[in-house]
Amino acid sequence: MKLFGFIAVIIVGALLLAATGDFPAWGDAGSPASQGQVSSFYIEQTINETKVPNMVTAVLADFRGYDTMFETVVIFIAGIGIIAVLRTFGDQASKAPDGPEADNDSGDLIVRTTCHMVVPLIQLFALYVIAHGHHSPGGGFQGGVMLGASYILFALACGLPAAKRRMGERRAIIIAAAGIIIYAGWGVACLLLGGNFLDYTSLDPILPGDEQMARSHSMLVVEIGVAFTVTAIMFAIYSNLSTRGRLEKGL
Amino acid sequence: MEFLAAGFIEENIVPKFNYWVYVILMMIGLFAMITKNNLIKKLIGMAIFQTAIILFYVSIGVKAESGIPILGHEQHHEIVEEGRASSEVIKKEKFANPLPHVLMLTAIVVGVSTLGLALAISQRIYGSFNTLEEDEILDQLRPGGHD
Structure with a gap:
């Protein structure tokens, strides 16, 4: 063989x-x-059509908007699939403590303190990467992964129960679904205003600036939707894989 | 013996080094997927395979004199504020091809989620068969095999 x-x-x-x-x-x-x-065309005309200097983001969120939308759906389905395959609801007797004391339940003091100091910085930078994705390297996928990684770091340092209080399973699924609803809903908004699905120029009346700026602003909205889904699904993948779907103590 | 002729390396390998790396990486991944018995090793092979494809795409978008496909501040200012034609300001050779980057950006994240799903399924398999070795699983699945 x-x-x-x-x-x-x-x-x-x-x-x-x-x-x-x-x-x-x-x-x-x-x-x-x-x-x-x-x-x-992308290199020369992106700036004229969308006023966005970052061509990668412009192609991702505008010219190839359908592709990105369904990539986001793929990620969402993968997350739902992992939950469906792994999640088990074992005996409730061995339930981990759930209150605020869960924060101090596990981990070393130094590790926990460092984590509490670093996580806000990571999240702030992740939000910058999402919001500034048109002008510098970044966007919804990258920022979303960073945001998800900050939750994973928190879960590693302070234990999964503490992280679950911030990003519970229910909340994670709702956030993931909300991301897709933001993305698809923005496309439907274009339809309602008389354009094609995800044709951002038709949003000109309700957004500040001219038609090109409407495309630029719409890219931000769409990237935020992507970031929602990626963040929640990254954390769902980690929390389910690390506990074999029991979502208890974790690593 | 054309392969040993002088100049072969300079002509065929050095300028196309990226393709050699991608083919070798891809074949490592393919080999792992075909021959390895352990499901996790197969998954590692799949991840290497994906990485090779990503490397291939991104290396196609490279231009020797180019930077990242993002307009600089001055160029942005010249076009948007001063109203100069973009085809005058933007030199195509100075920007890497953005298309492969876009395609691979999504491929990376989708690769992570499919890998996560695959790991979840292999955890499940381990839960029911107590092994991740393919032949042992097939043994147990065979009618009359010990369960």
């Missing part, structure tokens, strides 16, 4: 490497991918 696998892998690898002869060289500005109309 190992030998057959090895032979197959060698053959596939050799074919792929043989094909690289036709590929453009590293860093070739004239490669087909970079010379194509799509890429040139």
